[in-house]
Amino acid sequence: MILITGAxxxxxxxxxxxxxxxGHTLTLTGRNDERLHHIARQCQPANICxxxxxxxxxxxxxxLFDKLPSAPETMIFCTGSGYFGSLEKQEPDAIAQLFxxxxxxxxxxxxxxxxxxxxxxxxxxxxxxxxAQVAKAGESTYCAAKWGVRGLVExxxxxxxxxxxxxxxxxxxxxxxEFWARSGKxxxxxxxxxxxxxxxxxxxxxxxxxxxxxxxxxINRY
Numbered sequence: 001m002i003l004i005t006g007a008x009x010x011x012x013x014x015x016x017x018x019x020x021x022x023g024h025t026l027t028l029t030g031r032n033d034e035r036l037h038h039i040a041r042q043c044q045p046a047n048i049c050x051x052x053x054x055x056x057x058x059x060x061x062x063x064l065f066d067k068l069p070s071a072p073e074t075m076i077f078c079t080g081s082g083y084f085g086s087l088e089k090q091e092p093d094a095i096a097q098l099f100x101x102x103x104x105x106x107x108x109x110x111x112x113x114x115x116x117x118x119x120x121x122x123x124x125x126x127x128x129x130x131x132a133q134v135a136k137a138g139e140s141t142y143c144a145a146k147w148g149v150r151g152l153v154e155x156x157x158x159x160x161x162x163x164x165x166x167x168x169x170x171x172x173x174x175x176x177x178e179f180w181a182r183s184g185k186x187x188x189x190x191x192x193x194x195x196x197x198x199x200x201x202x203x204x205x206x207x208x209x210x211x212x213x214x215x216x217x218x219i220n221r222y
Contacts, residue, residue, distance in 0.1 A: 001024075001025045001026070001027055001068070001069065001070045001071070001072045001073060002019055002024050002025070002026050002027070002072060002073065002074045002075075002076070003026075003027045003029070003068065003072040003074070003075045003076070004016055004019075004026065004027070004028050004029070004075075004076045004078060005029050005030065005053075005055060005075075005076070005077050005078055005079045005109065006029075006030055006077070006078035006079040006080065006127075007028035007029060007030050007036060007039060007078065008028075008030035008031070008032045008035035008036045008038075008039055009030075009035065009178055010078070010175065010178065010195050011078050011127060011172065011175060011195045011198055011199060011202075012028075012030070012076070012078035012079075013039045013195070014194075014195035014196045014198065014199035015076055015078070015199045015202070015203070016028055016039055016040075016043055016048075017039075017042065017043055017196075017199075018196070018199045018200065018203060019046075019203070020043035020046035020048065021043075021046075023046065024046070025046075025047040025048075025070075026043070026046060026047070026048045026049070027048075027049045027050075027051060027068060027069065027072070028040060028048060028049070028050050028051070029050070029051045029052065029053045029055075029064060030052065030053075030079075031052065031053070031054050032052075033050070033052040036050040036052060037050055049069050051064055051067050051068075055079050055105035055106075055108060055109050056100040056101060056104045056105045056108070057108075058108045061105075061108040061109055061111075061112050062112055064112075065112050065113070065116055071117065071120055071122070072117075072122055073122050073123070074122060074123045074124075074125070074206065075113060075122065075123070075124045075125070076125045076127065076202075076206075077106060077109055077110075077124070077125065077126045077127060078127045079101070079102075079105050079106070079109070080101055080102045080105070080127070080128075080129075081097070081098060081101040081102065082098075082142055083095065083097070083098040083141060083142060084138055084139050084142060085138060086137075086138060086140075087140045087141065090140075090141060095141050098141055098142065098145055099141075099144075099145050099148075102142075102145040102146060102148075102149060103145045103148040103149055103152070106126060106149045106152060106153075107152055110124070110126065110152060110153070110156055110167075113165075114156060114159075114160065114165070117165050118160060118163045118165050119163060119164065119165070120164060120165055121164035121165070122164075122165055122166070123166050123168060123206060123208065123213065124165065124166070124167050124168065125167075125168040125169075125170050125202070125206060125217075126149065126152075126153050126167065126168070126169060126170060127170040127172065127202075128146045128149050128150060128153075128169065128170060128171055128172075129142075129146050129171060129172060129173075130171050130172065130173045130218065130220065131143045131146045131147075132146035132147050132149060132150040132169075132171055133150075133171055133218070150169060153167055153169045154169070157215070166208075166213050166215070167215070168205075168206065168213070168214065168215060168216065168217060169215070169216045169217070170202060170205075170216075170217045170219070171216070171217065171218040171219065172193070172198050172202075172218075172219040173192075173193065173219060173220045173221040174192040174193065174221055175192055175193050175194065175195050175198055175221075176192040176193065176194055176195075191221065191222065192221055193219070193221045198219055201217075201219050202217060202219065205217040
């Protein structure tokens with residue numbers, strides 16, 4: 001079973017469609033129940049379970065894992081949101097929401113996953129952004145949140161050094177998704193990757209051999 005978070009739109013939805021086409025059993029989660037069911041219907045006749053969850057709430061994360069139909073072989077965390085603009089013009093409530101959607105959600109998800117599956121041979125991919133690698137003007141708080149997630153992933157990976165559970169850090173560049181409209185930042189998306197292109201490249205990177213795996217994936221756009 002493959003667990004995909006943030007599956008109601010963007011990269012998460014594209015990954016769901018791609019894995020479903022290959023016949024995988026999927027569990028899809030997100031905050032919007034209606035959109036999750038819409039994605040699941042598009043992926044039929046694959047074996048799909050949908051579970052609504054707010055990953056920025058620790059109890060909701062715990063409940064999500066309690067409800068999983070089976071232990072996953074792969075988990076792909078695609079949850080997140082954007083908020084941009086010069087730092088002095090950003091609103092405190094929006095900044096707090098940004099950190100909740102990105103850093104808190106990743107922390108609660110990974111904490112629960114490690115507690116339950118640290119001794120299980122599975123792959124957990126945490127999707128971030130190239131903003132977790134390079135500072136960008138006008139994206140100060142977004143970079144801060146994503147850099148925080150990167151620190152979380154790299155530090156937790158050290159804690160799992162002798163365990164069969166493997167963490168993969170994923171750093172995609174700009175994708176042409178609804179993310180930008182919700183972030184409030186106007187962008188020319190004509191040269192951005194589609195989520196389907198990104199999903200195809202990520203799926204290939206997550207294939208591993210008996211004695212090795214790809215620990216970090218950067219997917220740049222031209």
